[in-house]
Amino acid sequence: MPRRLQRVSGTQAECVQRVQSLLPADGKVFWVTGAAKKAHTLLGQECTALVFDAHSGFDVNAFAAVSGTLCGGGTLFLLTPPLDDWATFPDPDYRRFLPYPHQPEAVDGRFLRRLVGMLEEREGVCNTPLPTTVGAYCIRPLHDQINAIQSILQVPLPVVLTADRGRGKSAALGMAASQLFAAGKRVLLTAPSRATVEAVFKHAENxxxxxxxxxLLQTLPQGDVLLVDEAAAIPVPLLLKMLEHYPRCVFSTTLHGYEGSGRGFALRFQKALEVRAPGWQAVRLQQPIRWAENDPLEHFINQALLLDVGGEEVVGAYCIRPRYRLLDRDELAANEPLLRQLFGLLVTAHYQTRPSDLRQMLDAPDISIHVLEQGETILAVALLSREGGLDAALTAAIHAGTRRPHGHPIPQTLTFHAGMAGAAELVCERVMRIAVQPSLQGQGLGKQLLEKLVSHAGDSCADYIGVSYAMTPELLRFWERAGFVLARVGHRKDTASGSRSAVQIRGLTAAGQRLCRLCQPPQQH
Structure with a gap:
């Protein structure tokens, strides 16, 4: 049976009262009230009805995640303010990305306006009545999983296991791990966090x-088989290091999901595998486990949160001087093909891009979006975030460690961690993301776009332009060649990337250039 989305709008009290009369008489019901922590406790479980209350904050990552707990034949009840008011509703979840001193009331609500339009369009063509009861859902045949387990057990070369959410990928890993253990193999498991592999443990007797x-890479424990779950959320250089030490690896990842992106993984990592391990085997899980194929709820969530974008490579030549454009975010939110293309490129280029990044890109204050394009094709994209410009008293408190206002990561890092008093008073344009079509990389497009970003930052009276990233030698050289100086290197390695964070800046005004000189070591005489 297909799953269904039912919107219930009004005040929070009205919605709760109404939905209680619509819930099925039997079965398991999950209530989620805008709390991501609550959502993550439900992952790996199953329900016949799901209530998601957006009044307390529409956490889009949690919404995508918990939708996977709903079984076939079930209904997801979405409780919202009245649709006419929702786009201007001061959503508590805005605080996740609002920098000081902005308040939720000031957010324009582009993401919610787009979502409301999609809900209205969907309801106009799909107005089937609610089922009075939810029957037992049909478990799909498990031959996909059986084939995957057999590949993991028998193939001596690396295996790449890919699937959309709800296809039993983690369950297959858990069952394969138990069988490998029974065969006397020592099995290791890694993932961006332990919470993401609870379903693996659930299905592993051993x-x-x-x-x-x-x-893992620091200690290199002994193991016969290494299982890597949600591999798309781990940078490719780390995956290749794992492959060097553990030739028998299973790289498993979600292609469309709230956790991150599998499309960039498919483009970058699988090409590297062709060189490092020719003959590696690809295994794809197609059949849903908890719901029917072509499920309308899955389709709607994929469309609304752009979980199904990425991987569309640009082929052929591009013009020597592509057109630069500063995008209008109102135009972008209203132009679905352009939005899908742009976000798809960000998904492909970055190892972890989530639905919340889409919402932040459309709604966060002081973000600007820059592209190089040829015709209607985006060749490269970059996001800038305007930060700093804080008053002297607050800056002094940051320097003393007594205040840490939300947002402004580079100005705060320079002021507190690097000890540069007054740095947060200066205005920074931070490069949040920069991405070039994979097939066009190495041809100077990133450099061209960065030059446009520097000009934009200078024209908008920023004191300096900065960037923070997981440091690799290649990225360090790229930013150094662009005139950026190293301002700080983090002490700890990020658990997902395995790299230390780096902050680099380039001065634009006299004050910004003085800041850059403070970053450089004193000359030896």
């Missing part, structure tokens, strides 16, 4: 040994 990616 659980594998878990290690965070950085811990």
């Amino acid at each position: 659980p594998p040994l878990f290690f965070a990616p950085d811990d």
Whole structure:
């Protein structure tokens, strides 16, 4: 049976009262009230009805995640303010990305306006009555999983296991781990976090040994088979290091999901595998486990949260001087093909892009979006975030460690961690993301776009332009060649990337250039 989305609008009290009369008489019901922590406690479980209350904050990552707990034939009840008011509703979840001193009331609500339009369009063509009861859902045949388990057990070369959410990927890993253990193999498991592999442990009678990616590569424990879950959320260089030490690896990832992006993984990592391990085997899980194929709820969530974008490579030549454009975000939110293309490129280029990044890109104050394009094709994209410009008293408090206002990561890092008093008073344009079509990389497009970003930052009276990223030698050289100086290197390695964070800046005004000189070591005489 297909799953169904039912919107219930009004005040929070009205919605709760109404939905209680619509819930099925039997079965398991999950209530989620805008809390991501609550959502993550439900992952791996199953329900016949799901109530998601958006009045307390529409956490889009949690919404995508918990939708996977709903079984076939069930209904997801979405409780919202009146649709006419929702786009201007001061959503508590805005605080996740609002920098000081902005308040939720000031957010324009582009993401919610788009979502409301999609809900209205969907309800106009799909107005089937609610089922009075929810029957037992049909478990799909498990031959996909059986084939995947057999590949993991028998193939001596690397296996790449891909699936959309709800296809039993983690369950297959857990069952394979138990069978490998029974065969006398020592099985290791790694993932961006332990919470993401609870479903693996749930289906493993003999659980594998878990290690965070950085811990695994630092300690290199003995193992016969390494299972890597949600591999798309781990940078490719780390995956290749794992492959060097553990030739028998299973790289498993979600292609469309709230956790991150599998499309960039498919483009970058699988090409590297062709060189490092020719003959590696690809295994794809197609059949849903908890719901029917072509499920309308899955389709709607994929469309609304752009979980199904990425991987559309640009082929052929591009013009020597592509057109630069500063995008209008109102235009972008209203132009679905353009939005899908742009976000798809960000998904492909970055190892972890979530639905919340889409909402932040459309709604966060002081963000600007820059592209290089040829015709209607985006060749490169970058996001800038305007930060700093804080008053002297607050800056002094940041320097003393007594205040840490939300947002402004680079100005705060320079002021507190690097000890540069007054740095947060200066205005920074931070490069949040920069991405070039994979097939066009190495041809100077990133450099061209960065030059446009520097000009934009200078024209908008920023004191300096900055960037923060997981440091690799290649990225460090790219930013140094662009005139950026190294301002700070983090002390700890990120658990997902296995790299230290780096902050680099380039001065634009006299004050910004003085800041850059403070970053440089004193000359030896």
